[in-house]
Amino acid sequence: xxxxASDNRDRxxxxxxxxxxxxxxxxxxxxxxxxxxxxxxxxxxSEAEPRxxxxxxxxxxxxxxxxxQKQAERMDSASEHSENPVTQPSNSH
Numbered sequence: 560x561x562x563x564a565s566d567n568r569d570r571x572x573x574x575x576x577x578x579x580x581x582x583x584x585x586x587x588x589x590x591x592x593x594x595x596x597x598x599x600x601x602x603x604x605s606e607a608e609p610r611x612x613x614x615x616x617x618x619x620x621x622x623x624x625x626x627x628q629k630q631a632e633r634m635d636s637a638s639e640h641s642e643n644p645v646t647q648p649s650n651s652h
Contacts, residue, residue: 574638581631588624592617 595617602610 574634578631578634578638581627581634585624585627585631588620588627592620592624595620 595613599610599613599617602613
């Protein structure tokens with residue numbers, strides 16, 4: 560069973576939305592990482608408990624950021640392939 564034109568439009572707008580959400584998520588995580596880094600730098604040597612909590616949050620945010628960046632790269636790569644299909648040379652004589 561083939562896809563209709565409306566199915567293709569829905570898929571296209573959905574991937575655009577997914578791409579926007581990924582970009583927003585990446586921006587948000589970058590801001591959170593900046594904030595956490597600043598908090599860690601402001602902590603004194605006697606504040607071990609908050610330091611451990613912030614370091615854990617920072618590690619988690621960096622892992623999430625890495626995952627989102629990889630997913631964004633895959634989406635960009637997939638959209639490039641769908642926008643620029645490889646054409647085979649014709650064999651007309």
